[in-house]
Amino acid sequence: MLALAGYPMIAAAQDTSSTMGNPGPSTIQDSPSTTDATTTQSTGVADGTDASGDDIVVTGIRASLRKSIDLKRDAQGIVDAISAEDIGKFPDTNLAESLQRITGVSIDRSNGEGQFVTVRGFGPEYNLVTLNGRQLATSIIGDGNSAPVSRSFDFANLASEGVAALEVYKSGRASVPSGGIGSTINIRTPRPFDKMGLRGSLSARGVMDTSQNGKNDITPEVSGIISNTFADDRIGVLLLGSFQERHFSANQANIGFRDGYLGSENNWGSLAPAGDPRAANITNRPDATDVYQVPQNGGYDVVNGKRQRINGQAVLQFKPTDSLTATVDYTYSRNTIDIRDNSVGIWYNHGDTSSAWTDGPVAGPVFYTERFGAGETKDLAYSASQTSARSENKALGGNLTWKAPGGVTMVLDVNHSTAESKPNSPYGNSNSVGTAVFGIQNQTINFENTLPVISFNTYAGIDPRNAANIVPTGSAFRNSYFRDEINQVQVKGHYDHDGGFLDSLDWGVQYTDNKVRSAYSVLQNDTWGGTGGDSAAQRAAAAALLPDSLFNLTSIPDKFSGLSGSNDPNIVQSFYSFDLPSVVKLLDPAYKICGGNGQCLIPYTTDSRVREKTIAPYFQFNGKFEVASVPGHIIGGVRYETTNVTASALVPTPSGARQNSQNEFNILFAGTGFTSFRGSYQNWLPSVDFDIEPVDSVKLRASYSHTITRADYGSLQGGQRLDTLFRVGGGTGSVGNPNLIPYKSKNIDLSAEWYYGNESYISVGYFHKNVANYIGNTVVNTNIAGITSPTTTFNGVTRNGPRYQAALNALGANATFAQIRDYIGTNYPGGVVNGTIIAQPNDPQVNFVIQTPFNSDQTANVDGFEFAIQHNFWQTGFGTILNYTIVNGNRNYDNRLPSSVSQFAVTGLSDSANAVLFYDKNGLQARVAYNYRKGYLAGAGVNPTYINTYGQFDVSASYAITKNIGIFVEGINVNSEDRGGHLRSNNNITFATKQDPRYSAGARITF
Incomplete structure (x- = not known):
């Protein structure tokens, strides 16, 4: 027309x-x-x-x-x-x-x-x-x-x-x-x-x-x-x-969010309720009938x-x-x-957080910050995808x-x-290899501009611009x-x-x-705490396989020039980029992230x-x-x-x-x-x-x-x-x-x-x-095929398996995942494989939401x-x-x-x-x-x-x-x-x- x-x-x-x-x-x-x-x-x-x-x-x-x-x-x-x-x-x-x-x-x-x-x-x-x-x-x-x-x-x-x-x-x-x-x-x-x-x-x-x-x-x-x-x-x-x-x-810039919660809800990942000491760190907390969503992850992709x-x-x-x-x-x-x-990114665990919110009934985040203890060794992710x-x-x-x-x-x-x-x-049609610098003290996303402003601080002695601190982590090869x-x-x-x-x-x-x-099909290695393990020695051994010359310091603000927020002095200024095939060739022989023979395209599972x-x-x-x-x-x-x-x-x-x-x-x-x-x-x-x-x-x-x-x-x-x-x-x-x-x-x-x-x-x-x-x-x-998990939550009720509960009893309710895993690995032979906790038949069954x-x-x-x-x-x-x-x-x-x-x-x-x-x-x-x-x-x-x-x-x-x-x-x-x-x-x-x-x-x- x-x-x-x-x-x-x-x-x-x-x-x-x-x-x-x-x-x-x-x-x-x-x-x-x-x-x-x-x-x-x-x-x-x-x-x-x-x-x-x-x-x-x-x-x-x-x-x-x-x-x-x-x-x-x-x-x-x-x-x-x-x-x-x-x-x-x-x-x-x-x-x-x-x-x-x-x-x-x-x-x-x-x-x-x-x-x-x-x-x-x-x-x-x-x-x-x-x-x-x-x-x-x-x-x-x-x-x-x-x-x-x-x-x-x-x-x-x-x-x-x-x-x-x-x-x-x-x-x-x-x-x-x-x-x-x-x-x-x-x-x-x-x-x-x-x-x-x-x-x-x-x-x-x-x-x-x-x-x-x-x-x-x-x-x-x-x-x-x-x-x-x-x-x-x-x-x-x-x-x-x-x-x-x-x-x-x-x-x-990519930001992921959790589901929309009511201000009255108390779920994992929701804002701290009244009476929780963390509630004092929330400015203009959403009311009981307001809906809000907290960020789960954020990153910049070049x-x-x-x-x-x-x-x-x-x-x-x-x-x-x-x-x-x-x-x-x-x-x-x-x-x-x-x-x-190539990307730099952060992930929230929703522990010690502070935030500010716009007015309801749909409240939006102004900023969202999380702080981590030195022993948590929180990561700043550097990833390469193809x-x-x-x-x-x-x-x-x-x-x-x-x-x-x-x-x-x-x-x-x-x-x-x-x-x-x-x-x-x-390597497949969509694949990624992760690396990380461990030692983040706090991280923040500010949402007041067109470009969300991601910022972080590290503990003393941890320099994210020192390539020697980069540790290989998980990977995924999708076919x-x-x-x-x-x-x-x-x-x-x-x-x-x-x-x-x-x-x-x-x-x-x-x-x-x-x-x-x-x-x-997907060949995925969930070693996000470190390829080969998350102890200091294991991380150092994996990092030694990646020479400093492999990494290129890449600036962030100029990649988003013209977007409001790109000139914010708090924004991540730079990160290390790298070539995915080069990293795969170095890691595969030692850690078999592609089966040890470079065959990343596994047979179809669907x-x-x-x-x-x-x-x-x-x-x-x-x-x-x-x-x-x-x-x-x-x-x-x-x-x-x-x-x-x-x-x-x-x-x-x-x-x-x-x-x-x-x-x-x-x-x-x-x-x-x-x-x-x-x-x-x-x-x-x-x-x-x-x-x-x-x-x-x-x-x-x-x-x-x-x-x-x-x-x-x-x-x-x-x-x-x-x-x-x-x-x-x-x-x-x-x-x-x-x-x-x-x-x-x-x-x-x-x-x-x-x-x-x-x-x-x-x-x-x-x-x-x-x-x-x-x-x-x-x-x-429903539960599918009797699948169990070391710990799971359904309808607001958390159930722990006997090994997981024993670890909490011994270590305290605030024990980190790494501490719980190491306890289970030490006290229950076969309970930990490649840095992950393997579910046992006597663990609680997992609920699955099946859509038809x-x-x-x-x-x-x-x-x-x-x-x-x-x-x-x-x-x-x-x-x-x-x-x-x-x-x-x-x-x-x-x-x-x-x-x-x-x-x-x-x-x-x-x-x-x-x-x-x-x-x-x-x-x-x-x-x-x-x-x-x-x-x-x-x-x-x-x-x-x-x-x-x-x-x-x-x-x-x-x-x-x-x-x-x-x-x-x-x-x-x-x-x-x-x-x-x-x-x-x-x-x-x-x-x-x-x-x-x-x-x-x-x-x-x-x-």
């Missing part, structure tokens, strides 16, 4: 064909209006006039805007599109960043780039992405802390040069594949028959990301595409290749990354007769990312379109696509794997009727076989499979009418889907537990077991689109539809999973449910549009969604308004596009309730806006664009997660040296907008990320 212009220029339009509702290679691609929209956009190197003959059609921005208005006005249903300006030239280098220009579309960014798309408040898991109308296999490896489960599509995997158009179906339609409550987003790739003859382009640019720590690397982006037709335009071939490399940094993306396409088209067209296409993408993260993953996507499709006599068109379309994400390192394979067959028919109310009919059936595998088989027939009619000389159109149809689900899982079998520290325990496993479950569901999905033009230049629209979104794979997977790490309060786990039915939404769309000029319009839209079948989690408190997903009776209403205006300022060359989306829901999170109260809330809802000013005249194009997204609820578990309001400026310009040669420059996030998030209170800052502009310059040749 908008058209953005300049370089890069966006011409957003809607499908004008009432008969071509399915966004596939046989429908929209062959629609004359859509083909024109793809091939007549500004190239960015033109003089603003039309070309003729066999040359590529070139128009200026204003003509492109006029074309987009024509497409929008003639459309039926709510369908927005962004088209390539020319072959191989999409408006933005990142597809998600192009989509955010559309009214109602906002994005999530990762490492400074657009990654996921939210439409009308519904996040990436609620939006289906197709490729040329075919369901596209997707894979995301996740954060590395658990097995991947998401259906979301990562738009960073695909290069924009290989995209002809992005089509966003906001309203449901029978002929459009199901799966997106928010939208169905179709990625349409170019075809040689889009425009006959030889055409192509070559583009090269250099990119400098100014976020790089201490570097100014300029990295390349190159692409080339060529298309030609032969044999009297009966045969067409298209080839495309692109390569992109980017170097970046993403420095971030992150350096590299991403490489390779894309390729090959298309062969053959038209043996005027009525028969065959197309075979192959799309390939590979995206590799390598991130090195994220290294590769995602590979392959899609092979075939299409046969026959235009039969009598206005009938038949289509056979087949598709095989795979997506695979896996580690790209011998995640995700693969999605889709085999799909579609048979479609279309009938054009001449005259009368009936304009055309569409019908078809689609069969989809979706097979998903998600696997995970291996889940989900298979969905869906058959979906549909029927749709398209009518046109006139009432009192007022023209109108109506499209009505229904789609029926039946899906069978098979879910199986190989999961580890728990055998016991161990205690690693005062509040850290691990489950021990022995072997694995396989389980399998089945489920099924059916859906009827009706839809109707209606529009009239009561007066010239004014169009009114109304749509009603049912749409669905399927549950994530983790909710469907069979098998019980236990989180390896648990606390003194017990453990957590989950079990899937393959009988879950999809989320279902009943949608209403209304819009009014006034086209008051050839290139100017105003539109107002309203949407309403009533969503049911929300997936909730029912919780069962189910379709709740909760429903949610989401509605909103979309406003857009496009205006050209006569013949000055200047123009503007403005849009604003308001999204509201009736299910909000109540921050005043503690974590113990279950809540249901809809995430992702937020207002968004775009403002663009462009210029196009005499071969010069320029654009200034601002994108805004209001803060929103990103997660709604036992604690809410909020993302702060974000606003980014982008600029670009291009100049046509000749008709076929142009140069361009581009700036992304030129206002250096930073990102942040929080929990219940704005003072509960969870992260603050420093971001800087990214610039590029290059040239493009077309022929």
